[in-house]
Amino acid sequence: MKIKLNLCHAAFILLTASLLIGSGCSKKESSSSATSTADNSTSPFTVSEITQTNSGDGYFTGSFVVPSDGISFLLSTHKDNNASVAFYSLSDPDGTDILSSSSTPNLNGVASGSLGGSGYANVLVPQSPSFSAKAGTWTFKAYNNDRVKLALRSRSTPTSTTIVVQPYITGTTWAAGDLTATLSVMSGIYSTNGITLTINSTITISDSQYAAISGTFTDSTTSALVSQGSASAVNLFFIEDYSDSEHLGNAAGIPGSMGIANSWNGVLISITAHKSGSTLDSQLLGETAAHEMGHQLGLFHTTESGGTVFDILTDTAECLNSTKDFDRNGKMSAEECEGYGGENVMFWRPWTPASRSAGKKQETLSSHQQQVLKYSPIAK
Amino acid sequence: MKHLLIVCIIIWNFVGIAVAAPDKAQVMELLEGRHWKLDSEAFQSLEVGTDSVLIEIAGDTALVNYLRFRAVEALALFPTKMTADFLELTAEKSFAALSRRGFEAFKRGFSKTDPQRVTQLAAHLLKHRNAQVRISAARAMRTLDAPRFKSFLKSESDSWVRKEAQK
Numbered sequence: 001m002k003i004k005l006n007l008c009h010a011a012f013i014l015l016t017a018s019l020l021i022g023s024g025c026s027k028k029e030s031s032s033s034a035t036s037t038a039d040n041s042t043s044p045f046t047v048s049e050i051t052q053t054n055s056g057d058g059y060f061t062g063s064f065v066v067p068s069d070g071i072s073f074l075l076s077t078h079k080d081n082n083a084s085v086a087f088y089s090l091s092d093p094d095g096t097d098i099l100s101s102s103s104t105p106n107l108n109g110v111a112s113g114s115l116g117g118s119g120y121a122n123v124l125v126p127q128s129p130s131f132s133a134k135a136g137t138w139t140f141k142a143y144n145n146d147r148v149k150l151a152l153r154s155r156s157t158p159t160s161t162t163i164v165v166q167p168y169i170t171g172t173t174w175a176a177g178d179l180t181a182t183l184s185v186m187s188g189i190y191s192t193n194g195i196t197l198t199i200n201s202t203i204t205i206s207d208s209q210y211a212a213i214s215g216t217f218t219d220s221t222t223s224a225l226v227s228q229g230s231a232s233a234v235n236l237f238f239i240e241d242y243s244d245s246e247h248l249g250n251a252a253g254i255p256g257s258m259g260i261a262n263s264w265n266g267v268l269i270s271i272t273a274h275k276s277g278s279t280l281d282s283q284l285l286g287e288t289a290a291h292e293m294g295h296q297l298g299l300f301h302t303t304e305s306g307g308t309v310f311d312i313l314t315d316t317a318e319c320l321n322s323t324k325d326f327d328r329n330g331k332m333s334a335e336e337c338e339g340y341g342g343e344n345v346m347f348w349r350p351w352t353p354a355s356r357s358a359g360k361k362q363e364t365l366s367s368h369q370q371q372v373l374k375y376s377p378i379a380k
Numbered sequence: 381m382k383h384l385l386i387v388c389i390i391i392w393n394f395v396g397i398a399v400a401a402p403d404k405a406q407v408m409e410l411l412e413g414r415h416w417k418l419d420s421e422a423f424q425s426l427e428v429g430t431d432s433v434l435i436e437i438a439g440d441t442a443l444v445n446y447l448r449f450r451a452v453e454a455l456a457l458f459p460t461k462m463t464a465d466f467l468e469l470t471a472e473k474s475f476a477a478l479s480r481r482g483f484e485a486f487k488r489g490f491s492k493t494d495p496q497r498v499t500q501l502a503a504h505l506l507k508h509r510n511a512q513v514r515i516s517a518a519r520a521m522r523t524l525d526a527p528r529f530k531s532f533l534k535s536e537s538d539s540w541v542r543k544e545a546q547k
Contacts, residue, residue: 209540212512248414273446349413
């Protein structure tokens with residue numbers, strides 16, 4: 001049996017979050033409301049803090065209105081001391097709680113806002129074509145938090161989608177020019193899939209403490225770096241190296257933060273990990289950047305390593321352990337999954353070095369994956 | 381007859397080794413993924429000789445670094461003399477990113493069984509020109525030799541390095 005809503009996605013989110021939902025007691029009565037507008041030259045994108053009311057049962061409640069031309073939103077809950085935060089419920093204007101396992105469809109066990117996160121958790125609507133940012137009043141019930149914010153995109157969906165990307169490079173080993181080919185690969189991948197990337201000039205952050213950093217977004221140094229990210233772009237931090245992990249890259253969440261300068265507003269990508277001898281593998285690095293950006297905007301792995309857990313989209317190829325694990329090692333390789341998602345940007349692993357040498361690439365996104373990106377609050 | 385028996389034993393031994401050592405591709409499979417965490421159980425379920433294969437991967441300069449880095453980390457699961465020698469050499473002689481990982485794996489694999497050797501290597505690496513290597517060595521020293529850790533904090537000129545070392 002295929003599991004679409006899954007535990008491994010939860011595990012990925014929980015790399016930066018630990019679930020501790022019982023922190024409902026609180027003192028806060030309400031918080032002030034403030035609205036800021038990010039770059040709205042094409043599509044209005046507003047970020048506002050939502051006033052919450054202590055419901056007396058350990059929860060905080062709040063509501064917000066999605067206008068008739070609303071496209072998407074990201075609702076996030078924050079706790080400055082990085083304690084656990086989560087939403088108990090999020091109900092659409094029809095009264096359907098999309099975080100409840102008894103609703104159809106739902107994001108229970110999928111959204112970090114449902115699972116809980118350390119200091120930050122969110123709910124993206126739509127995270128698949130099964131959801132929509134319905135016009136009307138949405139209500140939520142949240143566990144103890146310092147604030148709840150709404151990043152809302154409205155106005156009609158543009159026929160051509162643009163996403164602004166802000167690259168950063170840390171350390172002194174590599175220069176911004178070394179990323180030219182990589183960014184071209186990433187831009188090409190998105191362009192082929194109907195999304196134009198506007199890539200800003202790479203910003204160099206040469207402070208030595210940011211050259212190699214932790215892959216944990218709540219780490220103080222990582223947080224200080226990622227918080228420098230732009231509030232109106234998807235921030236890609238090409239770090240020289242990780243100091244404590246062996247990822248090729250990792251995103252701050254699925255999705256991460258959008259429109260708010262905080263610890264979760266970007267992805268990390270290790271440059272050194274993509275080097276062979278003295279050569280930087282720009283194709284692989286570009287694919288990793290495209291992959292992490294996909295996570296940051298709400299895409300899961302199409303197939304997880306074991307071939308039993310898949311993303312929440314219905315049109316992405318699934319590579320089943322039961323039929324495709326030819327070497328019976330319990331790990332689905334891109335080679336075993338060729339034609340079954342191995343070519344997808346969001347497949348859990350890259351092609352082997354031998355296949356990459358033979359020209360194999362991971363550059364495709366399904367129609368539903370493209371739709372999630374096109375409807376992203378940060379897109380225009 | 382005696383010679384035939386010896387030849388048979390030698391052949392049997394070679395066959396045994398050939399069957400026991402895991403295939404390189406099999407080990408590489410466990411090092412793959414855009415996001416990776418060491419799966420101790422999976423590595424330890426492989427046949428005898430996994431350490432040799434990991435050393436081969438870690439030392440392959442033509443291979444993309446992420447596979448080499450992960451192979452080094454996995455070596456901590458196989459605390460043999462061959463592993464100790466390899467990791468010690470990696471920590472001392474490799475480029476900074478690999479050096480730090482060599483030390484980290486050495487520390488994880490041998491802190492309990494040979495703390496003196498780990499302490500010696502850490503002391504040596506406290507003077508490394510790369511800050512991340514110094515930080516790793518200092519963090520190890522904090523538990524292995526507290527006075528020397530305090531001495532490092534006094535002598536280290538970069539304040540952010542001192543701060544990271546105490547995390």
